[in-house]
């Protein structure tokens with residue numbers, strides 16, 4: 001599967017993940033920031049909308065939802081959202097994607113169940129992530145893996161160079 005070129009996305013595409021550039025409609029009063037319509041192609045069903053925030057440098061990872069599809073949009077600040085496909089039988093097993101998203105790159109990332117995911121806020125302020133989730137929060141369908149001690153081939157450090 002070739003990796004379509006979308007700004008802010010690095011790595012190798014993961015089957016079932018979509019990245020959607022989002023609209024922000026600005027005028028002198030402020031702006032409208034789109035999040036989700038039930039008519040959007042990436043929409044499946046509505047379960048819950050919640051916000052997860054992170055301070056710069058904080059890593060919130062790794063989380064695997066067994067049933068939930070996430071539609072993540074960073075509305076404040078910047079973050080790198082990292083996805084790793086560890087699904088047995090997946091044609092893209094072993095692939096990893098970095099999504100640099102937020103105020104400077106207003107995109108929405110759809111994450112199907114089974115994908116390891118996490119984020120690290122960067123920049124100079126708190127980052128806020130909105131998840132338009134396909135189901136209400138259920139702790140029984142959520143797996144937490146240590147962000148640093150795991151079998152996922154990813155280092156959260158800033159990549160200088």
Ligand SMILES: Cc1cn([C@H]2C[C@H](O)[C@@H](COP(=O)(O)OP(=O)(O)O[C@H]3O[C@@H](C)C(=O)[C@@H](O)[C@H]3O)O2)c(=O)[nH]c1=O
Pocket residue numbers: 050052053060061063117118119131137
């Ligand atoms: C996500 C979530 C958590 N909680 C509770 C559970 C726990 O006591 C507390 C903190 O939850 P978490 O540690 O999961 O919050 P957080 O580390 O912000 O987790 C989030 O990280 C990103 C990467 C995701 O994938 C999200 O699904 C979510 O897991 O809030 C809810 O009540 N409802 C929710 O929808």
